[in-house]
Every structure is written in structure tokens, then in C-alpha cells.
Amino acid sequence: MYQHVTHIIFDMDGLLLNTEELYTIAFQNMCRPHGKSYTWDIKIKCMGKKAQDGARYVIDALDLPLTVDQWMEQLHDQLESLFTQAKLMPGAEKLISHLKSHNVPMGICSGSTREGYLAKTTHHRETFSIFSPVVLCGSDEDVKQSKPHPDPYNVARSRFDPVPSAGSILVFEDSPNGVESGIAADMQVVMVPDPNIPHDLTTKSTLVLNSLEEFKPELFGLPPYQQS
Structure with missing residues (x-):
């Protein structure tokens, strides 16, 4: 699928x-x-x-x-x-650590400003040091239009080295605007919506989860979690 x-x-x-x-x-x-x-x-x-x-x-x-x-x-x-x-969401640290251990390149694409990003990650510097690139749309002059336009994810893709194809990137999002942005950039999108978001606003995503804890990396050809 x-x-x-x-x-x-x-x-x-x-x-x-x-x-x-x-x-x-x-x-x-x-x-x-x-x-x-x-x-x-x-x-x-x-x-x-x-x-x-x-x-x-x-x-x-x-x-x-x-x-x-x-x-x-x-x-x-x-x-x-x-x-x-700010606290890490359920399953976030486990997934990030797992992908890092298998050398999967990971980036951030956020609507935040740089100042906001630094405040939010104050107690999570080690975790967020893993990500490269980090695109902060609120401060990034290369991002001309914000989500739901494709610009944010196109800019993020362009900053990987080497630059991958759009089809080889998996986006994780929680908002309808973010999902539309990733899809417009020709990427697959896993959505983890807030329970308050109506179901009809989640249907454009590739996969919908209740939590990052539910994600199975092997569905997208990534190394699976080790069975405990």
C-alpha cells in the first residue's frame, strides 16, 4: 500500500x-x-x-x-x-531514537519562528540536535508561502544532502494544513491528529494514527522495532 x-x-x-x-x-x-x-x-x-x-x-x-x-x-x-x-508527545522519543540508530536522515519543518523553536526545545536540546535540516517557516526567507502550500516541504527537501526525491520522503503531521502541504510536495504523509479535529479533515493523509506509538516503520520499508 x-x-x-x-x-x-x-x-x-x-x-x-x-x-x-x-x-x-x-x-x-x-x-x-x-x-x-x-x-x-x-x-x-x-x-x-x-x-x-x-x-x-x-x-x-x-x-x-x-x-x-x-x-x-x-x-x-x-x-x-x-x-x-513543552513536553515530548507519546512515542516521539522512541521513534526518533530508533530512526537515528538506523541512520535514517530526519528533518524538521515547522511554522514556528526561530525564537519560538528555541523556547519550545529548551529542555529537549539533545533530542532536537539530531535533526538536519530544521526549517522554521516563521523565520525562513526561502519559505514564501506557509502550509498548506508545498513551499515548506520543498524547502526542507532541498536542504538534505544529497537531495532525495520527493517520493522517498515520509512526512509526519498533526494538522490538516500540514497534511495538504506535504501532499502538495508529492510526499506521503502520516497524520497524528488531535482528537478534536473532525474525521473529514483527516482523509487526505496516507495513514492516520492516534499516536506516534502506533507507527510501524516497516510499513514504509524502514527498519522495524526490535521485539522485546
Whole structure:
């Protein structure tokens, strides 16, 4: 059913780290003073986008009296206190360690800014040092359009050395925008969606899992986990 792959690109927020729930808290903190609620309908639309694009969407959707710069400044104020609490999602460390032990090239493609990335990975430096390339769309001038456009994953692919074919890359995503981005870049995509995401927004992915713990590498021609 699935094409064999040689390279992996991971999204980060909500996929490797529990930062999507932290974003929800932060965005609610910023919307509440204006009498507005950051709902799941809005969240789904901006998940995976560049930080600035996500900010613009929320501001427009809720008609907030803020500029994108003001929004980003308020978000920055919460980075150290909130996002440094980020924890690895279930199955993430096991999968990353397994792929590393078999020398599978792995990269990151995130909508985050570099500043946000550093805050979120504060307590996970060793784990994230494994990834190369790391494409942070919120700070990367080569990424002209954010997810769901293919630019983010095309840029990430181009930074592997040597550059692999798109068909030999497996993408891991948690958001509908991210899934569409990977597919538009001609890659297979494993989706690990939040339970709040409607089922009809998960159907475009190659494979849907409840958790990274369920992933079977051998389905895509990768070395299987050793039986314990």
C-alpha cells in the first residue's frame, strides 16, 4: 500500500511536542481581554501556518483590534513562561531514537519562528540536535508561502544532502494544513491528529494514527522495532 522511504520530515508543534495545547492557552490569554474566544474552528484553520500568517488569520476571524506585530509581541511575552514547559508527545522519543540508530536522515519543518523553536526545545536540546535540516517557516526567507502550500516541504527537501526525491520522503503531521502541504510536495504523509479535529479533515493523509506509538516503520520499508 505504501511506497518505501529513506528520509523523514517531522512537523513539530502538536506532533513531537505538546505545544499546540500551549498555543491554545496563549491565544486564549490574548483573546480574552477583547471579549473573544479562540475556538477549535479557528484553531484548525491556522494550525501549521507560519506564526505571522496564523496571527493574521486569528485577528481577522475574531475582528481583534490588534496588528500582527502587536499579536506577535504579546505572544513573545508568553514564550519563556509558557512554551519552555513543552513536553515530548507519546512515542516521539522512541521513534526518533530508533530512526537515528538506523541512520535514517530526519528533518524538521515547522511554522514556528526561530525564537519560538528555541523556547519550545529548551529542555529537549539533545533530542532536537539530531535533526538536519530544521526549517522554521516563521523565520525562513526561502519559505514564501506557509502550509498548506508545498513551499515548506520543498524547502526542507532541498536542504538534505544529497537531495532525495520527493517520493522517498515520509512526512509526519498533526494538522490538516500540514497534511495538504506535504501532499502538495508529492510526499506521503502520516497524520497524528488531535482528537478534536473532525474525521473529514483527516482523509487526505496516507495513514492516520492516534499516536506516534502506533507507527510501524516497516510499513514504509524502514527498519522495524526490535521485539522485546
